[in-house]
Amino acid sequence: MIKTRGLVGALLFAGYSLLSAQTSDTLSGTVKDSDGNAVSGAVVSLKVKTTVKDTTDAQGTFSMVVSTTRSNVPYSLSKGDKLQVGIQGRQLQFSMTSGCQNATIALFRTNGSLISSVNMGHLNAGVYKHTIPELSAGFYVMQMVIDNQKIRLNLVSNGKGYILKDEQSIAESSVVTTAAAAASVDTIVTSKSGFATINTPIDAYNKKGVAIVLTKETVADCKLSVLPETSGLKENKKLPNPFAFYDGRKITKKSEWPCLRKEFLAMASKYFYGPMPPFEAPDVKVEGTVSASGITAKITYNGKTETMNFSTSGSGDILLISMGSGLAPGSSYKYRTLSVNTSTPNSWGGVCTKLFGKAPCGELAIAWGCNIVCRAIASDPDGGIDTNKIMTTGCSNTAKAAFISAAYCEGIKLAVVVESGGWGDASPRVAQYLKRDAKIWQCGDDPQGLWKLDTDASQFLAAPYMDQKTASWVIGNNSGNVYKLPFDTHILMACIAPRYFCGLTNGNGPNSWCHLNGTGSAVAAYAAEPVFNALGVPDHFGFDISKTYMHCMEAQKNYGAVAEEFFKRVFKGDKTAKTDVLNIPKGNVQLDPAKWKETWIDWDMNVTLE
Template sequence: MQISGLFCLLVGALFNVVTAAPAPGCPLSGSPSFTTKNPLLPNPFEFLSGAPVSSKADWSCRRQEISTLFQQYELGIKPGPPDNLQSDFQKYDNGTGGNLTLTISSGGNTISWSATVVYPNVTTGSGPYPALIALDSLTIPRPDGVAIITAFVSQFAQQDNSTSRGKGLYYELFPDNSPQAASAMMAWSWGVSRILDVLTSSTDVGIDATHVGVVGCSRWGKGSLVVAAFDERLALAIVQESGSGGTACWRLSDVENVSVNGSDTVQTAHEIVGENVWFSQEFEVFANETDGTQRLPFDHHMLAGLVAPRGLFVIDNLGYKWLSPWSSYGCMTVAREVYKALGAQQAFGYSEAANHTHCQFPVADQGGELDTYVNKYLLGQQIESNVFRTEANFTFDEAEWIDWETATLS
C-alpha cells in the first residue's frame, strides 16, 4: 500500500512565521509576550490577542494556537505528512497478528520502521478490531477485545540520555539541529501519526481506525499525552505515571519541589532538560532560567486540553514524589475545565492511587476504572465514565492558581 502527499515542514524561529496561515475562519493570532512572569496557570480560553474564546469554533482556533505554542517553545515542530509512505503487513501463520513495516521517504531520505500487531483473544469475529498503540511496551493489563500495536518509538527517536538528541530513524529523515527541531516525544508523535495513516487508509491490518488509543508509562506516559495531543484521530489516551513534563504542570512542580542535600525531590523543567531529550532545545531557554517557565504562555493543563473532547484517562501513583503527585493532580484539575467547557467532562478521567511499584499497574485499585474508559472509548459501550479522584490527603485550591473563569462553549 502507498500513501502519497505533499511534504510540509514547518520552519522558522519566529512565532508569526509558524502561525502565518491560521485555519479558515480563525482570527489572526497575537504574539506571546515574554517580558513578564506569570506564576498562575495561563488562561486556555483567551487568545494571544486578548480576545475571548466563546464558542466551540473559537476553541478550534485556540486549540491550533496552543498547539503551535507548544511546538515552537517546548516540544519542537511536527512536520506534515511525508513525500511517500508505503506499508507492508505480514500476518503470523497462526492468525494472532502480524508485523507492520512502514517505508517512509521525505526530502530524498528513506527509512523503514516496524510495529507488531497482536489481535485480541476472541473466539468469534475476525475484526476489524479496536486497538491500543503501546509506546515500546504495554504496562497495563491487556484489555479484552482490543488489539495491541507495539510501536518501538525509542528506535524511532532515541532517548537514552542527554546525548541522544538527533539520533534515531526520524532524524535520518529530518536532520535538523535548529532549536525548534522536533524533540524525541514530538518525533514519536510524528511516527505514530504515520501508523494511523496506514490504519485509516487500509483494511490490511484488520484494525478499526476510528477506535484507536495510545498508552505509555513514565517517559512513555509523557509521550502518550504528546502523541494524543497532536493527532486528533486517536479516540483515547491512557497516560500512566507520567510526572513532570507529562500531566504535571511546570509551575506547580516548582512549588512542590523541595531541595534535600542539594537534590530535587520533584522533577522540574530545569532538571528534565539536563536528563534527556524529550523536549526541544528551544525549551532549554526557559527551563534553565529561574522561574523561566513562568514566562511561557501555556502549561500542561493546556497540553491535556488539546486532547479534549476525546477520551483521556490519567493514571497516577502517590508512591513516587519524583513524579510530582500534587502537581499532577492540580494540573489535571485545571485541565478538566477545558473538558467542562466543551461539555465533555466524562471523557476525562483521573485516578491517583496509593503507593505501588512504578509502572506496575494496581489492578485491584484502578482496574475497574481503566476498563470503563477502554470500554467506552475503544469498544463503544454507552456507559458512565466520571472518575476523578486521589487517594492522597492533599487538596488543590483552583482559586489560588487561576485568575480566569471557565467558558461555556456552544
C-alpha cells in the same frame, strides 16, 4: 366498558398506567462531510434531552435510544378530587379519582375562535380516552370544564401528534411562533474538531436515516497569535487560560477549539519541545498498507519518498501503541500491539531526517511517527484496524511518550497515562510553587521540576522529550522563568480533547514518595477538565490519584478497573461505562484542593461553548 358521549367516543380503562407509561424511541442516522465521506468520531447529542448522545463509528453512523414519557399535567379540583391529563399522539387521556356531573372539552385557536366542543355528560371515577381532531402544525388552546371548574391547557401540534402544556408554560409571545418551529420537538447537535458545529431540528424522536452534513473549517477561519521570542513573554503565576489565544481572544464556539489547539501546540514546540516535523496532507502524502504482521507507510514529501515499517503482534480491530508498561486491554479484547522501545524515536527520527533534513527532526519524532502510523491506517480502510480504536499507554518515562504523542496526534483516540510525572502531565508551575516559592513541599525528595534539568541526570528524566536547546531559557538556573511559559501541562492535557484521556498516578500526600509531582498532575487534571466539559464530552475525561503503591508495578492492581471503564466505552461502545472521573482525595496531594482555585486559576472554569 365503552361509553359514547355525542359524536366522540370516550373509553374507560380500569387502571391509570396508561398515563404514566414510558416508551423508548430510536433516533439514528449518518454524519458525512460535504464531499459525501463518512465522518467518524463526531459527537451527536440532543439539545433538550441533554443526556442522550452518541459518537459516530467508522461509517459515520449514530444511533440513540430516547426514553419518552407521555405528557401529563396534574390538577387539583374542588373537594380534594384529582384530575390528571395526558396525551399520546392524537389521543387525549385523563383520569379522575371521583366522578363529575358534567364534563366538556373544547378546542380554540389562539385568536379565540372555537374549533370544536364536546359535552361528555356525567362521568364516573376512572380513566378516559378521547380522540382530538386532526390539526395543522401550530398552537391551540384546550379548555376542560369539570362541573363548574375550568382548566385551560396549551396544545402544540407538529402536524402528526400533540404536546400538552399547562397554561403558564408557553409565553404569550411564543404564540406567534411559526408552524415549522412548533413542529420541532428537539434539536440534534453535531460537532467534531475541524468542522463547524451544526444544529438539526427534529419533529420526532422515533426517526431513522437522519442525514447530517458537516462543513470543514477552512484555514482562513484560523487566525493564530503572533508568538513572541522568550524575551517578550510576560510572567503569569496562574495556570494559563485554556480558552484563550495568546493575544487575549477567547473562544466561544466548539468549532474554534481546533484552531486554539493548534496555537497551543505551536507554543509547546516553540518554547519547550522543539519543532514538530511535517505530517499533514497535502504537503506530506502517506500511503499505508495494513497486514496481519504490521503496518507499512510510504511517505512522500517534495519528491522524496521513504518507507516506514511498523511491526505489530496480535489481531483484531484495536491498535495499542505501547510505549512500554502502562495499562492495556484485557483478554476480552482482541487487539494488535505496536511496541515502541528506547531505540524507536531514533529510528523514526532517521527517516524524518531523510525527508525533511535534520532541523525539524528532534525530540518530537515520537509524536511524528504516531501521526504517520495513524495516517497509514486511515489510508487502508480495509486493513482491519478501526481508526476510532487506536490507543496509547505507558508508565513513568514511557507515559511521558504516550502523553506527548496523544497531545500532538489526533489519530490516537484514547491515552491511558500512568504515573508520567514531570513533563508528562505534571505541571512544572505547581512543582516550582510548592517546592521553591511557597516552600510547603512536605517530602524528602524533590518533585520533578525544571531547576536541575541541565545538570542533574535524574531530573532530566522529567523531560526526555524536551529539546534542551529550545528549553534552555526555562531550565536549570532559569527555572524561575516557568511562570513565563504561556502554556502548561493542563493545556497539553486539554489538547487531547475531544478524544479520550485517562490519567492515573501515585498518591502524593505528605511524606510519601513524591518524585513524580503527583500533585502537579492532579492540578493539571483539575484545570483541563473544564475544556472537556465545554466541548460537551465530560465522559471523555478521567483522572484518579486515590491510590498509593509501588511505582508502576502495582498499577494494574490499583487502577485496572478505572482503565477498564475507558476500554468498555471506547472499544465496546458501552455508554454506561463510568469514565467521567475526577478522584483527588485531600490526603493524597500536597495542598488542599479547596485552595487550588485561588492559587492557580483566574479564569472562568464553567465556560459553555456553542
